Amino acid sequence: MMNNENRDNPLIEETLDPQNWDELRALGHQMLDDMFAHLQSLREQPAWQPYPEQAREKIGGQVPMHESDARAVYENFQANILPYPNGNIHPRFWGWVQGTGTPLGVLSEMLAATMNPNVGGGNHAPAYVETQVLDWLKEIFDFPSQASGLLVSGGSMANFVALAVARNAQAGYNIRQEGLANHTPLVVYGSVEMHSSLLKAVELLGIGNQYFQRIGVNEAFEIDVAALRAAIVQDKADGLQPLCIIGNAGTVNTGAIDDLDALADLAREFDLWFHVDGAFGAWAYTIPSFREKLKGLARADSLAFDLHKWFYTQYEAGATLVRSDRAHYQTFTVQPPYLKHTGRGPHGGQNWFTDYGLQLSRGFRALKVWMAFKTFGLNKLARLFEQNIAQAQYLAELVERAPHLELTAPHPLNIVCLRYLAPNMEDDPLNAFNQELLARLQESGIAAPSSTTLRGKFSIRVAIVNHRSRREDFELLVAAVERIGAELMEETSNQ
Ligand SMILES: Cc1ncc(COP(=O)(O)O)c(C=O)c1O
Numbered sequence: 001m002m003n004n005e006n007r008d009n010p011l012i013e014e015t016l017d018p019q020n021w022d023e024l025r026a027l028g029h030q031m032l033d034d035m036f037a038h039l040q041s042l043r044e045q046p047a048w049q050p051y052p053e054q055a056r057e058k059i060g061g062q063v064p065m066h067e068s069d070a071r072a073v074y075e076n077f078q079a080n081i082l083p084y085p086n087g088n089i090h091p092r093f094w095g096w097v098q099g100t101g102t103p104l105g106v107l108s109e110m111l112a113a114t115m116n117p118n119v120g121g122g123n124h125a126p127a128y129v130e131t132q133v134l135d136w137l138k139e140i141f142d143f144p145s146q147a148s149g150l151l152v153s154g155g156s157m158a159n160f161v162a163l164a165v166a167r168n169a170q171a172g173y174n175i176r177q178e179g180l181a182n183h184t185p186l187v188v189y190g191s192v193e194m195h196s197s198l199l200k201a202v203e204l205l206g207i208g209n210q211y212f213q214r215i216g217v218n219e220a221f222e223i224d225v226a227a228l229r230a231a232i233v234q235d236k237a238d239g240l241q242p243l244c245i246i247g248n249a250g251t252v253n254t255g256a257i258d259d260l261d262a263l264a265d266l267a268r269e270f271d272l273w274f275h276v277d278g279a280f281g282a283w284a285y286t287i288p289s290f291r292e293k294l295k296g297l298a299r300a301d302s303l304a305f306d307l308h309k310w311f312y313t314q315y316e317a318g319a320t321l322v323r324s325d326r327a328h329y330q331t332f333t334v335q336p337p338y339l340k341h342t343g344r345g346p347h348g349g350q351n352w353f354t355d356y357g358l359q360l361s362r363g364f365r366a367l368k369v370w371m372a373f374k375t376f377g378l379n380k381l382a383r384l385f386e387q388n389i390a391q392a393q394y395l396a397e398l399v400e401r402a403p404h405l406e407l408t409a410p411h412p413l414n415i416v417c418l419r420y421l422a423p424n425m426e427d428d429p430l431n432a433f434n435q436e437l438l439a440r441l442q443e444s445g446i447a448a449p450s451s452t453t454l455r456g457k458f459s460i461r462v463a464i465v466n467h468r469s470r471r472e473d474f475e476l477l478v479a480a481v482e483r484i485g486a487e488l489m490e491e492t493s494n495q
Contacts, residue, residue: 018070027071038082039089039103042468046445048087055080087448091468092477095450097252097280097309099465105314108371112364119362121341123349130366131351136373137319141285142298148325150356151307151365154318155279156197158304161320161332161357163188163201165302166244166273169327176331180206187235189213190246191223193253195277198246211240220410221256221454223248225266232270244273249297249305250281253452253461255392255413257281260296267301276300279318280309280465281413284389286382307369309465310385310414317365320357328356388414388464395462395474402478404485408459417452417459420485422492431458433492437484446480447473 018024058080088098117126134149143149152158168175171186180186186207190198192214202212213235215228232242247263248256260276267274276282276297282305284290285297297303301324307317322328333355335341341352354360372381392414399405399418409417419434435451438460442448449462460481462474 024070027074031074034078035106036103039106042090045083045090047090047092047448048442049084049445050443051084055084089468090448091466091470092447092473094462094464094466094469095448097306097463097465099306099309099312099315100468101308101314102312102372102467104371104375105312105368108368109314111371112367115364115367117364119364119366120354120360121349121352122346123351124346126364126366127349127351127353129364129370130353133366133369133373134319134321138321140378141282141303141321143303143321143323146325147321147323148328148356149319149321150328150353151362151369152318152320152357152359153316154308155195155277155304155306156200156318157358158279158306158318158320159195159197159275159277160201160204162275162302162304162322163198163205163244165322165324165328165331166275167205167207168331169324170243170273172241184239184241185211186243187211187213187240188244188246189215189228189231189242189272190277191215191217191221191248191251191258193217193221193223193248193251193256194246195248195252195279198277207243217256220412221251221254223258223263225259225262228263229266232266232272236270242270242272244275247274247276247296247300248281249276249278249294250284250413252279253415253454254409254417255281255411255415255463257284257293257412260294261299262296264296264299273301274299275302276304278303278305280306280463283310283382283385284413286378287386287389307372310388311369311372311381312384312465312467313368313372317369332356332358384467385414388466388469391464391469391471391474392416392462394471395464395477398474398478402482404482405478408454408457414464416462416464417454418462418481419457419459420481420488422485422489427456431456433488434458434460437481437488440484440488441480444480444484447477449477 058076087093089100115126117124119126119130121127130151137149138145138147150161152161188202188207199212203209213231215231216224218224235242245263245267247258247260249260250257264274278297282297282303285294303321305319307313307319308315341347353362392411395416396407396411399407404421405418406421407418420437422430422433425433435458438451449460452459452461
């Protein structure tokens with residue numbers, strides 16, 4: 001397998017830096033021009049298209065053993081990768097909760113990649129940039145300045161880190177030393193609308209799926225606080241150990257916001273950890289009209305949220321804030337001799353992020369966040385969050401006025417769930433009908449929402465964390481859903 005190029009002469013030393021910097025620089029300039037042209041012309045491109053087999057073949061082949069020209073590799077990228085994205089940078093992509101990124105973010109990623117620091121910790125500017133970003137985030141969400149925080153890959157990891165701290169801080173014994181075996185089962189509480197990443201965290205932390213109490217919700221998909229209280233009381237009576245209450249600041253299905261203040265009260269009453277999953281919804285805290293609804297968020301022991309959804313930074317970036325720095329540190333710190341924080345040199349300084357999370361080696365996520373804060377300012381970003389919420393309201397109005405569409409859930413934030421109402425169709429065929437409608441809509445390239453099922457109703461789900469969307473895009477969406485629905489109706493009646 002191995003080739004012997006240059007092996008014959010051990011005195012020849014190689015590097016991955018270019019032999020001709022001018023050539024690579026010219027290619028780099030061209031790449032930047034091409035990428036900005038690509039972003040500028042997004043509206044003319046399909047929101048999504050399937051990945052063709054020919055392109056798939058072109059990116060494959062045997063393990064590349066020999067050098068080839070970077071320009072040729074770039075041309076392969078341009079022809080076979082760039083035209084077939086997931087779609088989330090497009091103005092009419094509203095699937096799952098996928099953010100768009102920004103042109104500024106393209107540049108920040110390049111700068112971060114150039115410095116390519118390992119932000120595990122130490123005395124260097126990137127570590128201080130992360131500390132600064134975390135200080136801003138604490139201030140924004142009214143966490144105390146002595147709270148701790150960590151930038152992570154996204155909401156899933158943010159939830160995991162927070163629940164790990166909750167488990168270790170609340171268990172009442174040295175869980176790192178003893179493990180969970182032979183101890184009273186711990187119980188985590190949240191609503192049935194909780195995101196699946198929390199389920200993963202509970203399972204991976206050894207708490208066990210059976211001790212993940214999923215409490216019912218009201219008409220607005222918000223947790224039933226009375227039922228939660230009853231469950232805690234019952235579990236205590238049954239000899240279990242209630243551990244943590246999770247509140248949703250924007251559920252993934254519909255954007256519902258739990259009564260966070262009531263949950264904070266309950267957590268205090270029963271001496272439980274209070275965690276808030278605010279993956280995207282936490283950012284509504286920056287909008288004055290949402291402050292009251294979200295005020296309980298600032299009382300959380302830990303808060304998880306993303307920067308790659310709302311806030312619009314490039315993937316990947318999420319954050320965890322933890323009120324007790326000590327609890328956070330004690331959950332993750334391990335300092336073998338080869339990682340000793342020496343006090344001087346590159347391993348000096350106070351910013352040791354590896355002591356606050358799973359990762360030892362960490363990338364420079366903080367730069368794109370720092371540049372976004374500095375360049376756009378929080379006010380503009382908050383106006384964009386508000387714009388997305390107003391667009392959701394506008395879409396809901398369009399749906400209500402459309403002859404064959406109905407809303408399938410309230411839309412308190414930036415998510416609208418809807419379906420086509422085919423007359424006289426039973427539930428199951430109607431669900432299949434809407435599923436087919438959505439697939440055709442996505443394949444048409446016009447728009448790409450995703451789906452969910454709400455109280456048995458398959459729903460087209462439009463989650464708006466897109467700074468490129470305009471009102472006219474939602475008009476196009478409604479017109480397309482009506483048109484494809486009518487076509488499908490006709491096909492159904494001809495069968
Ligand atoms: C409410 C909620 N929590 C957690 C997550 C997980 O976040 P991520 O996809 O960044 O891991 C999501 C993702 O959509 C979410 O909506």
